Amino acid sequence: MLQNRTDSLRVGNLVAHPGERIQGYLRVGEMQDGTQVRLPVILIRGVEPGPVVYIQSVSDGDELNGIGVVHRFIPQIDAKELRGGLIIVPLVNFHAFHARQHMSPVDGKKMNRCFPGRADGSSSERIAHTLFHTAVLQADLCIDLHQGGVRPMIDEVRVRVGQDHPMHKACLELAKVFGIGYILDEQGPSGQLAQAGPDHQIPTIDPELGGCHGWDEVSIRKGVQGLWNVMYHYGLIDGSPSVPETQYVVYGFVPIRANRGGFVTPLVGLYDLVTGGQELAIIKNIFGDPVETITTPVSGIVWSTALYPMAATGETIITIGAQPNIISNRETV
Numbered sequence: 240m241l242q243n244r245t246d247s248l249r250v251g252n253l254v255a256h257p258g259e260r261i262q263g264y265l266r267v268g269e270m271q272d273g274t275q276v277r278l279p280v281i282l283i284r285g286v287e288p289g290p291v292v293y294i295q296s297v298s299d300g301d302e303l304n305g306i307g308v309v310h311r312f313i314p315q316i317d318a319k320e321l322r323g324g325l326i327i328v329p330l331v332n333f334h335a336f337h338a339r340q341h342m343s344p345v346d347g348k349k350m351n352r353c354f355p356g357r358a359d360g361s362s363s364e365r366i367a368h369t370l371f372h373t374a375v376l377q378a379d380l381c382i383d384l385h386q387g388g389v390r391p392m393i394d395e396v397r398v399r400v401g402q403d404h405p406m407h408k409a410c411l412e413l414a415k416v417f418g419i420g421y422i423l424d425e426q427g428p429s430g431q432l433a434q435a436g437p438d439h440q441i442p443t444i445d446p447e448l449g450g451c452h453g454w455d456e457v458s459i460r461k462g463v464q465g466l467w468n469v470m471y472h473y474g475l476i477d478g479s480p481s482v483p484e485t486q487y488v489v490y491g492f493v494p495i496r497a498n499r500g501g502f503v504t505p506l507v508g509l510y511d512l513v514t515g516g517q518e519l520a521i522i523k524n525i526f527g528d529p530v531e532t533i534t535t536p537v538s539g540i541v542w543s544t545a546l547y548p549m550a551a552t553g554e555t556i557i558t559i560g561a562q563p564n565i566i567s568n569r570e571t572v
């Protein structure tokens with residue numbers, strides 16, 4: 240049940256009273272020379288009561304589309320017209336971001352395996368712990384903006400708790416409302432924020448905004464629209480969500496692997512619907528001769544493709560979102 244909060248928002252030393260927008264930093268540790276490690280935090284407190292939404296991005300250091308989303312979305316929010324509040328952390332994985340890599344160079348960990356964190360743990364675990372306990376736990380809804388790393392991937396939203404989890408329905412509802420058209424509904428590995436949030440009764444989704452180096456304009460626009468949809472649906476701002484009439488839900492992936500090494504000529508593209516037995520790609524050797532035709536064993540959606548046009552034996556060249564279910568949103572939003 241969403242709370243009707245009217246008190247001030249507080250994260251660390253930052254306080255936003257009703258009608259205020261505050262930005263600053265949350266201390267989460269020190270670098271090896273003693274320099275403070277600080278995460279940027281934006282607090283926007285509406286005048287009227289309503290739910291608090293927590294939004295974070297760059298939990299994985301090379302996934303920058305979320306920052307693009309936050310930079311477009313936040314300036315459009317007027318605290319005087321907001322109900323409830325927003326807590327935004329645009330850059331979570333400080334160390335990985337500065338190293339321009341996916342995982343933290345300090346402890347070699349992936350941040351999205353570290354939630355809800357450990358106060359006495361490694362660098363990433365301590366950052367996750369501070370964020371989770373000072374910011375996430377105040378929220379009624381949680382949105383963890385990701386992307387498929389730098390590999391090309393469709394824009395989609397993930398529900399990461401199992402279908403028997405008490406918060407599954409609320410998480411799936413949030414994913415539908417985000418309204419990007421494609422949902423992965425599959426229990427994820429432990430340590431994901433999209434599991435730790437629901438374990439503390441906070442519906443959480445993990446939007447995966449494409450996959451690219453740097454910023455992708457189309458993915459960022461979809462992410463911004465997704466946040467507006469959440470604002471409208473849960474009553475933080477007056478308005479109507481813009482959600483596709485039907486959305487695809489898949490419950491798992493099937494990796495399509497090359498058996499022969501060589502260069503990949505794709506016969507399908509992202510978002511394509513494929514049927515079992517369909518040809519997906521041709522592998523050519525270094526002389527340009529075809530050596531293998533790759534087919535899919537299952538029907539589904541072309542969910543992601545390889546970054547480079549070549550593959551060694553056993554390497555995944557395409558991932559299929561298997562056997563999609565088509566759902567209607569009419570009863571939802």
Ligand SMILES: [Zn+2]
Binds near residue numbers: 298299351385386388
């Ligand atoms: Zn990620």
